[in-house]
């Protein structure tokens with residue numbers, strides 16, 4: 001497997017050098033489509049990376065460590081969305097970010113239903129570094145009630161399912177409204193999934209990140 005480590009280190013360093021001059025940052029060589037580690041850009045996220053544990057529908061730990069890699073433009077948009085949540089007393093909790101194509105294939109073998117898992121032949125936006133699976137926590141770190149758990153494969157996970165309390169519906173709407181304002185689009189059958197609109201056509205990737 002090819003590793004992210006060396007090119008990533010190099011690119012992050014370029015970013016560090018140019019970040020003091022924000023006007024030239026994008027023209028200085030750090031492309032918005034570069035894969036970066038979210039934690040290098042913000043410490044304000046809560047991590048609950050389900051595929052780095054056995055607490056997922058694969059019942060297997062398929063990531064070596066709990067890192068959130070995304071393309072730089074996805075990171076930027078996600079940080080802006082998180083700032084809006086923080087102003088209101090909440091924070092984004094992350095379940096999944098970039099996902100190698102090989103993991104997508106494993107998921108499709110278990111759940112070959114495009115309403116819940118993207119067909120690896122086409123590739124998911126997760127494989128392109130433009131999708132995140134998220135929820136919200138309040139100031140005490142408690143997760144807001146979204147009606148179902150993450151990766152619940154049933155109609156109750158849909159944005160269109162209306163038989164929930166006002167509180168649950170309002171929690172989902174709050175998450176959705178802020179994400180949409182920051183360049184993301186929702187996915188009808190999964191309340192937790194958001195795609196960066198400008199990331200839909202980026203290339204599918206199958207690199208694994210370095211855990212050191």
Ligand SMILES: [Zn+2]
Pocket residue numbers: 096126131132133192193194
């Ligand atoms: Zn997702």
